[in-house]
Amino acid sequence: xxxxxxxxxxSEGKNILERVPVDPPFSLxxxxxxxxxxxxxxxxxxxSYYVVHDLIVAYVFYxxxxxxxPLLPTPLAYLAWPVYWFCQASILTGLWVIGxxxxxxxxxxxxxxxxTVGFILHSALLTPYFSWKYSHRNHHANTNSLDNxxxxxxxxxxxxxxxxxxxxxxxxxVFTLVFRLTLGFPLYLFTNISGKKYGRFANHxxxxxxxxxxxxRVQVLLSxxxxxxxxxxxxxxVASKGVAWVTCMYGVPVLGVSVFFVLxxxxxxxxxxxxxxxxxEWNWIKGAxxxxxxxxxxxxxxxxxxxxxxxxxxxxxxxxHYHAKEARDAxxxxxxxxxxxxxxxxxxxxxxxxKECIYIEPDEDSEHKGVYWYHxx
Numbered sequence: 001x002x003x004x005x006x007x008x009x010x011s012e013g014k015n016i017l018e019r020v021p022v023d024p025p026f027s028l029x030x031x032x033x034x035x036x037x038x039x040x041x042x043x044x045x046x047x048s049y050y051v052v053h054d055l056i057v058a059y060v061f062y063x064x065x066x067x068x069x070p071l072l073p074t075p076l077a078y079l080a081w082p083v084y085w086f087c088q089a090s091i092l093t094g095l096w097v098i099g100x101x102x103x104x105x106x107x108x109x110x111x112x113x114x115x116t117v118g119f120i121l122h123s124a125l126l127t128p129y130f131s132w133k134y135s136h137r138n139h140h141a142n143t144n145s146l147d148n149x150x151x152x153x154x155x156x157x158x159x160x161x162x163x164x165x166x167x168x169x170x171x172x173x174v175f176t177l178v179f180r181l182t183l184g185f186p187l188y189l190f191t192n193i194s195g196k197k198y199g200r201f202a203n204h205x206x207x208x209x210x211x212x213x214x215x216x217r218v219q220v221l222l223s224x225x226x227x228x229x230x231x232x233x234x235x236x237x238v239a240s241k242g243v244a245w246v247t248c249m250y251g252v253p254v255l256g257v258s259v260f261f262v263l264x265x266x267x268x269x270x271x272x273x274x275x276x277x278x279x280x281e282w283n284w285i286k287g288a289x290x291x292x293x294x295x296x297x298x299x300x301x302x303x304x305x306x307x308x309x310x311x312x313x314x315x316x317x318x319x320x321h322y323h324a325k326e327a328r329d330a331x332x333x334x335x336x337x338x339x340x341x342x343x344x345x346x347x348x349x350x351x352x353x354x355k356e357c358i359y360i361e362p363d364e365d366s367e368h369k370g371v372y373w374y375h376x377x
Contacts, residue, residue, distance in 0.1 A: 016273070016340065016342050016343075016344065017271075017272045017273055018273060019272075019273050019275070019373065020273050020274065020275070020289070020290070020337065020338055020340060021337060021338060022275055022281070022286060022368060022371050023286075024285055024286065024289060024338055026334055026335075027285070028285060028315065028316075030334055031315055031316070031331045031334055031335070032316065034330050034331050034333070034334050035316070035319075035327045035330045035331060036326065036327075036330060038323070039319055039323040039326055039327040039330070040318075040319060040323075041323070042105075042106060042107060042108050042109055042318070042320050043108070043320075044107070044108035044109070044110070044113060046320075046322060047098070047101075047107045047108060047320060047322075048117075050094075050098060050304065050321075050322070051095065051098055051117065051121070054091055054092075054094050054095045054098070055095070057091045058088060058091045058092060058095070061084060061087050061088045061091065062088070062249060064084075065080070065081075065084040065088070065248075065249065066249060068080075069081060069084065081248060084253075085252045085253055085256055086256065088253035088256070089252075089253045089254075089255075089256025089257055089259070089260060090256075090260070090299060090302050090303070091302065092125060092253055092254065092256070092257050093256070093257045093260040093261065093302075093303055094302050094303055094304055095121050095125065096121065096122065096125050096127065096257050096261065097303055097304045097306045097321070098117070098118075098121060098304065098321075099117070099118045099121035099122040099125070099127070099129065100118075100136075100306075101114075101118075101304075101320060101321060102114040102115065102117050102118025102119075102121070102129075103118050103129070103132070103133035103136060103137075104317040104318050105318050106317065106318045106319060106320045106321070107320070115129075115130075118133070119222070119223075119226055122226075123223075123226035123227060123229070123230050124230060125254055125257055126227060126230060126254055127189075128189065128204050128205060128220070128223035128224065128226070128227055129223050129226065130216070130219035130220055130222060130223040131189075131204040131205065131211075131212070131219075131220045131223045131224075132189070132204060132223075134211070134212055134213075134216050134219075134220075135150050135151075135195075135204060135211050135212075136150070138150040138196075138211070139151055140288075140314060140317055141284070142282075142287065143284075143287035143288055143290060143291065143314055144269075144274070144275065144276045144277060144282070144286075144287040144290040144291075145276075145277060145278075145279070145282045145287055146276050146277065146278045146279075146282075146360075146372065147278060147279050147282070148196065149196065149287075150195055150196050150211075151188065151194055151195050151196070151265075152194060152265070152266070152269040152270070153194065153195070153196065154276060154357070154359060154360045154372075154374065155359050155360070156359060156360060156361065156372075157359045157360075157361055157375070159359075160358065160359050160377070164358065164377075165377060168358070168377045173351070173354045173355060176354060177350060177351075177354055180262060180266065181258075181259045181262050181263055182255065182258070182259060184258075184262040184266075185258040185261055185262050186258065188204075189203065189204040189205070190203050190204070190205070191203060192204075192211070195211075196211075198210040198211070204220075204223075205220075205223075205224055205227075206220075207220040207221045207224075234246060234250070237250075260303070263346070263350065264294070264296075264303070264306065264307055266350075266353070267292075267294045267342075267346070267349060267350065267353065268291050268292060268293075268294065268310045269291060270353045270357045270374070271292045271340075271342065271353065271357070271374070272356055272357060272373070272374050273292065273340060274290045274291065274292060274374070275290055275371050275372060275373060276290065276360055276371075276372040276373075277290075277370055277371055277372070278370040278372070279370070280369070280370035281368060281370030281371050282370070285315075288314040288315050289311070289314075289315070289335075289338050291310050291311050291314050292310070292311065292340045292341065292342055293307070293308045293309065293310050293311055293328075293339075293340070293341035293342070294307050294308060294310070294341070294342055294343075294346070294349070295307065295308055295341065295342070295343040296308070296346060297346075304321040304322075305321050305324050305325055306321065308325075308328075308341060309321070309324035309325060309327075309328045311328070311335070311339055311340075312324055312327055312328040312331065315331070355376060356374065356375075356376045357374040357376070358374070358375065358376050358377050359374070359375055359377070360372035360373060360374055360375070361373070361375055
């Protein structure tokens, strides 16, 4: 996955690992002025088309797998199931991305429609919609702030745990990546692992969790109700079809959604060229610019372009995905060297980041003592 070699854009210069500048000369207003007005328009009809399209494709994958894989000889069935899991996980991740857009009010002009669609889609994929919507909003408000960001907060060298040093080798990195991709998102939701440190235990299911404000707690409870309803539906399905059938048809693809989500966000926020800031240096636009676009090849379209429009998304999150590429291209001349896209093949990039981006420290000879950069052990 990943284009791996196109260098037609100045933002794709020879040294993709070269650090981005840290003092942007433009404002958010400058960026908005560069974007055509129609890119800000949210059409409930057009957005709904993508939901229906993805649901139809997901049903076709389900029908083919459920109808024909059981008829295959055992060796071929062992090959067919992973193909189904990858295809179904990809299209379900696209639906998850639309649910994520709903949380940003990018689905339609009506908040109640956005929340209804997002709640249904995310609940069906075992994500607490409102809970994640609010913690994700905090992430957007505090991106790459070492003091206040909600997730993907790297450690200082002095805080590196002994197990990180023990795992600083090829087998250890394989284990770390597999653990992060498969269990990272569930553990974040349940235990706030890799998230902002609060004064007490925090998670996405407790309405009284310190992640949420008073006015958000009822909707957090509603998220829990949606997940409980989904779990009950799965219980009935297991009673009817069996554990193996539910696992193969639904469980593994939904786990695949979690894998895709962590992989995408990890690569968006982990790169040697990206700074993090403490409170002496951070401001909103600096943080929003401290992300990078990635190229997932043919999956870009399946995932509704979330992979290679992430910089734009952090700057203006309510632009719908079907306008995102045009809006991204419109602001690139303004962003200049502040915009980067890394087209390194995805597995190669994932391995490189796991090896090189271990801890952060400021440069000793820099006047920006509150600007931190990734280093390897």
